[in-house]
Amino acid sequence: MEGAPDTPLLDVLRGELGLVGSRFGCGVGQCGACFVLLDGHPAPACDTPLWSVAGKAVNTVEGLREHALLDAFLAEQAAQCGYCVSGILVSAAALLAREPHPDEAAVKDALDRHLCRCGAHGRMVRAVLRAAGP
Amino acid sequence: MTLPRSLAANPRLSDWVRLGADGAFEIRVGKVELGQGILTALAQIAADELDVPLDRVRMVPAGTAEGPDEGITAGSLSVADSGAALRQACAEVRALRAAGAVEWDRDADGSARPKSAAQLRIVGTSVPRLDLPDKLAGRPRYVHDLRLPGQLYGRVVRPPSPGARLISVDATIPSTVVDGSFLGVVAPSELLAARAAEALARSARWEESDTLPDEEELPAFLRGGPLETTTVVSDPFAEATHRATYSRPFLAHASIAPSCAVAQWDGDTVRVWSHTQGPHPLRRAIAQALGLPPERVEVRHVEGAGAYGHNAADDAAFDAVLLARAVPGRPVQVRWSRRDELTWAPFGSAMVADVAATVDADGMVTAWSYDVWSQGHVARPGYAGSPGLLAAAHLEKPHPLPPPADPPPERGAGIARNATPIYAFPRRSIRAHRALRAPLRSSSLRSLGAFLNVFAIESFMDELATVAGRDPLDHRLDHLTDPRARAVLLAAAELGGWGGANRGLGLARYKDRGAYCAVVAEVEAEHDIRVRHLAIAVDVGRVVNPDGVRNQIEGGAVQAASWTLKERVRFDRRRVTSADWESYPILRFSEVPRVDVALLDRPDEPSVGAGEAAQGPTAAAIGNAVAAALGGVRVRDLPLTPERVMAAINA
Numbered sequence: 002m003e004g005a006p007d008t009p010l011l012d013v014l015r016g017e018l019g020l021v022g023s024r025f026g027c028g029v030g031q032c033g034a035c036f037v038l039l040d041g042h043p044a045p046a047c048d049t050p051l052w053s054v055a056g057k058a059v060n061t062v063e064g065l066r067e068h069a070l071l072d073a074f075l076a077e078q079a080a081q082c083g084y085c086v087s088g089i090l091v092s093a094a095a096l097l098a099r100e101p102h103p104d105e106a107a108v109k110d111a112l113d114r115h116l117c118r119c120g121a122h123g124r125m126v127r128a129v130l131r132a133a134g135p
Numbered sequence: 136m137t138l139p140r141s142l143a144a145n146p147r148l149s150d151w152v153r154l155g156a157d158g159a160f161e162i163r164v165g166k167v168e169l170g171q172g173i174l175t176a177l178a179q180i181a182a183d184e185l186d187v188p189l190d191r192v193r194m195v196p197a198g199t200a201e202g203p204d205e206g207i208t209a210g211s212l213s214v215a216d217s218g219a220a221l222r223q224a225c226a227e228v229r230a231l232r233a234a235g236a237v238e239w240d241r242d243a244d245g246s247a248r249p250k251s252a253a254q255l256r257i258v259g260t261s262v263p264r265l266d267l268p269d270k271l272a273g274r275p276r277y278v279h280d281l282r283l284p285g286q287l288y289g290r291v292v293r294p295p296s297p298g299a300r301l302i303s304v305d306a307t308i309p310s311t312v313v314d315g316s317f318l319g320v321v322a323p324s325e326l327l328a329a330r331a332a333e334a335l336a337r338s339a340r341w342e343e344s345d346t347l348p349d350e351e352e353l354p355a356f357l358r359g360g361p362l363e364t365t366t367v368v369s370d371p372f373a374e375a376t377h378r379a380t381y382s383r384p385f386l387a388h389a390s391i392a393p394s395c396a397v398a399q400w401d402g403d404t405v406r407v408w409s410h411t412q413g414p415h416p417l418r419r420a421i422a423q424a425l426g427l428p429p430e431r432v433e434v435r436h437v438e439g440a441g442a443y444g445h446n447a448a449d450d451a452a453f454d455a456v457l458l459a460r461a462v463p464g465r466p467v468q469v470r471w472s473r474r475d476e477l478t479w480a481p482f483g484s485a486m487v488a489d490v491a492a493t494v495d496a497d498g499m500v501t502a503w504s505y506d507v508w509s510q511g512h513v514a515r516p517g518y519a520g521s522p523g524l525l526a527a528a529h530l531e532k533p534h535p536l537p538p539p540a541d542p543p544p545e546r547g548a549g550i551a552r553n554a555t556p557i558y559a560f561p562r563r564s565i566r567a568h569r570a571l572r573a574p575l576r577s578s579s580l581r582s583l584g585a586f587l588n589v590f591a592i593e594s595f596m597d598e599l600a601t602v603a604g605r606d607p608l609d610h611r612l613d614h615l616t617d618p619r620a621r622a623v624l625l626a627a628a629e630l631g632g633w634g635g636a637n638r639g640l641g642l643a644r645y646k647d648r649g650a651y652c653a654v655v656a657e658v659e660a661e662h663d664i665r666v667r668h669l670a671i672a673v674d675v676g677r678v679v680n681p682d683g684v685r686n687q688i689e690g691g692a693v694q695a696a697s698w699t700l701k702e703r704v705r706f707d708r709r710r711v712t713s714a715d716w717e718s719y720p721i722l723r724f725s726e727v728p729r730v731d732v733a734l735l736d737r738p739d740e741p742s743v744g745a746g747e748a749a750q751g752p753t754a755a756a757i758g759n760a761v762a763a764a765l766g767g768v769r770v771r772d773l774p775l776t777p778e779r780v781m782a783a784i785n786a
């Protein structure tokens with residue numbers, strides 16, 4: 002990627018790359034709506050400058066369309082407005098990658114940096130557990 | 136037969152239903168998707184009445200260019216209003232098609248009968264939401280995702296405080312728009328727009344003044360007048376044996392997405408893409424603010440994040456209109472900042488309520504008195520004869536924002552919403568007092584006055600039960616004659632393990648004619664207040680989509696738990712200071728209770744909305760559970776923070 006080194010990664014994703022699945026919520030990493038995976042670790046794209054991701058793998062929610070999480074979230078209807086969910090899917094994918102069978106407490110802990118205003122938390126936790134399988 | 140209200144106002148059948156070129160029925164409604172699942176529920180209703188599979192109906196987003204004008208999507212009325220209209224319209228289209236018609240560009244006449252409950256196949260089933268596959272997969276769906284050819288990006292530089300006035304600014308900064316105290320920029324990218332807005336903000340000089348009330352003395356401010364008093368009921372009330380006062384602070388809608396819109400001018404007409412709750416009212420408001428005929432303004436609905444009432448969606452739309460005017464022909468997208476969303480969007484008003492009762496020797500209430508003070512709960516586009524758009528109040532030729540109004544009683548009132556207890560008290564005396572000074576802008580927040588009113592009524596019922604030495608459930612049942620209310624109360628008690636420790640009850644029928652909802656909360660009150668479980672029973676009449684109702688009730692309850700435990704708009708005498716998620720915290724995953732919902736299906740009762748039924752009962756149940764856990768120590772001022780609880784214990 003070319004671009005001003007201090008451009009927020011989120012602007013590059015949503016702008017030049019047209020990957021709008023990562024969403025702007027607060028701009029300072031407090032809400033989780035813009036989370037992406039940087040070398041497998043969840044991080045806010047809104048206050049990550051482009052220069053800091055040079056040489057790193059960036060995975061966005063668009064890369065999770067074949068992941069078991071997506072079917073599980075649909076099965077649980079685990080959203081209302083859906084705006085916060087893409088960041089939550091990213092953090093959930095990271096959790097399942099390092100801990101394939103988390104318990105409920107571990108799921109809540111992994112998602113605790115994410116805010117949901119609609120109150121769909123319970124469904125999302127169930128969906129992550131469903132994706133993990135028995 | 137009489138046509139449903141929304142159909143009588145928009146009788147043209149082809150406004151509601153058309154046959155697309157691909158053989159699918161295109162359904163247009165005036166209500167909009169806010170994440171509440173309304174388009175799915177209405178698609179179910181349409182498909183059932185048209186007698187076609189669900190995949191042969193296509194919901195077309197609302198807009199002013201075509202389809203019915205149904206005002207605002209609010210008040211949990213979409214299933215009742217739009218659903219009833221669509222059911223009748225589709226029944227007539229079905230009858231016309233059966234008679235061989237291939238088009239129906241004619242008015243509804245009430246000649247066809249909708250199906251009976253027993254004939255419905257799709258209504259009553261948990262059809263998955265039509266919009267979720269896109270939203271979960273990260274495909275473009277929100278207005279924030281719009282990328283029109285030639286699109287530019289705008290930012291507004293808001294004044295630093297509600298009473299601020301612009302003194303000077305460096306208008307030579309490129310792509311700047313200045314009109315009175317309205318400042319903005321337009322740039323080719325988000326980054327450049329942000330930089331230009333920062334430069335503009337640095338160059339601006341403002342004159343500020345202390346216009347806000349004392350945050351620690353909100354009840355005194357609300358009572359201080361001038362006031363407009365509405366008497367709801369005025370039975371004689373003699374001597375109170377018990378009294379208490381309850382309050383809530385200003386609350387923010389706090390959508391996760393900052394508001395956003397796109398506008399594009401073409402000569403003297405403008406097209407707007409907005410997540411507004413009312414495309415038609417917004418169109419009229421924009422036209423009024425600009426002095427244009429409404430025909431020169433087109434509004435198209437595009438989905439946004441959850442709104443939870445009147446947030447900044449309409450304001451952002453007018454911002455986009457003003458900024459796009461500087462670059463004719465080019466679409467301009469304006470996205471608010473988190474700070475502006477939390478400080479400039481309308482708030483749900485602070486409220487305070489005095490409750491008093493006369494009780495006989497058996498503990499039965501013989502007379503009930505209730506007074507509630509609040510700013511108005513409606514400042515939507517077009518209210519009180521004003522455009523009601525934030526930027527319009529900042530222009531060189533301003534349209535100031537009048538004090539917020541209140542919906543009339545026939546629309547459920549605002550301050551007095553659910554101020555009338557559900558119980559059969561022999562005498563009732565109820566008044567609502569609207570503060571006519573509104574230094575903080577307030578407007579509809581989910582459930583309006585019902586949140587505080589139900590909290591106050593249901594808390595006081597528990598206090599009276601305690602005084603009488605009675606079980607709160609029995610005490611309620613003894614005052615309750617409505618069988619549907621008794622049914623939800625008993626169902627919630629069973630689901631929530633009533634009789635166990637640290638539990639509290641809450642009950643209401645939303646707007647006195649909507650959904651019945653009862654909640655049993657179980658809390659932990661040790662170092663902190665934690666809600667462990669919410670058991671909820673709800674009766675929304677005929678259930679259109681069971682999982683959709685559950686989702687709305689669960690979400691409404693969790694949001695209400697967040698309001699009850701944590702939320703409070705902070706300000707000093709000059710500025711709103713809760714401008715980010717650290718200063719305006721909401722409930723997190725680790726704090727969210729388990730929620731169980733029992734649906735009491737009533738197939739022969741009309742369907743009513745579920746989005747605002749749970750808020751008041753949830754707050755009351757939590758407050759009552761906290762009092763139970765603290766051995767009767769009661770916190771009557773929301774939110775129920777650890778500091779407040781400690782203060783109540785030590786009082």
